Amino acid sequence: MGNPLWAPWRIEYILAPKGQADCIFCGIPRASEQEQRDRLVVATTRRAFVMLNRYPFASGHLLIVPHAHVASLDALEPADHEALFRLVRESTTRLRAALKCEGMNVGINLGTAAGAGIAEHLHVHIVPRWPGDTNFMPVLADARVVPQALEATRDHLLGFFADLPASVVDEGPHGRAARGEAL
Numbered sequence: 001m002g003n004p005l006w007a008p009w010r011i012e013y014i015l016a017p018k019g020q021a022d023c024i025f026c027g028i029p030r031a032s033e034q035e036q037r038d039r040l041v042v043a044t045t046r047r048a049f050v051m052l053n054r055y056p057f058a059s060g061h062l063l064i065v066p067h068a069h070v071a072s073l074d075a076l077e078p079a080d081h082e083a084l085f086r087l088v089r090e091s092t093t094r095l096r097a098a099l100k101c102e103g104m105n106v107g108i109n110l111g112t113a114a115g116a117g118i119a120e121h122l123h124v125h126i127v128p129r130w131p132g133d134t135n136f137m138p139v140l141a142d143a144r145v146v147p148q149a150l151e152a153t154r155d156h157l158l159g160f161f162a163d164l165p166a167s168v169v170d171e172g173p174h175g176r177a178a179r180g181e182a183l
Contacts, residue, residue: 025065025121040154043161047083052154057127059148060099064088064124071120088124098160101128
C-alpha cells in the first residue's frame, strides 16, 4: 500500500455528536452575525437560508434550508415550499456566476434510508460541477479534493448573494403582491 491520504477535516464529522437534541439548522434567524459566519451561512431570507455544506462533495456545495423544522416536502406550508424553491433557483443562478461551474447537481435526500445525514430537517443540496471534476480520490481513498477553504468560499459567495435578502425571493404570486401589498 502507498502513502496515506489525509482528510483531517473529516474527523470533525466522525467525532461530532449524533442525534443531538438541537437541530443544527434551527435558530439561524436569531443567530448573531459571527455565529452565522461560523456556521457558514451565506444568505438568509424570511423563510429560508443558504449555507455551505461543512462536509462538501465539491467547492461551493450549498445547502438551501427552510426555517421551518420539517422532515418532508409535504410538511412544508405552501408559502415555505414556494420560498424554498425560489431560493434554490436564485442560488443556482448566483452559484453559476460566482464559481463559473458548467453544471450542478440539485437534490434532496428525504429520510435516512435515502442518505439524509440530517433527516429531521429538510434541506436541498446544490453541488457545482465542472467537466473532469471527478477524479480517482473518492474511488481509491474515500476522500475528496476541495481546492478552497470553506471560509474563503463563503467570503467569495457573499458578494453574489448580498442583494438576496432585499429581493422578493420569499414572495411569489401568493406573497405580498397577491395580498395587494406594495413590493
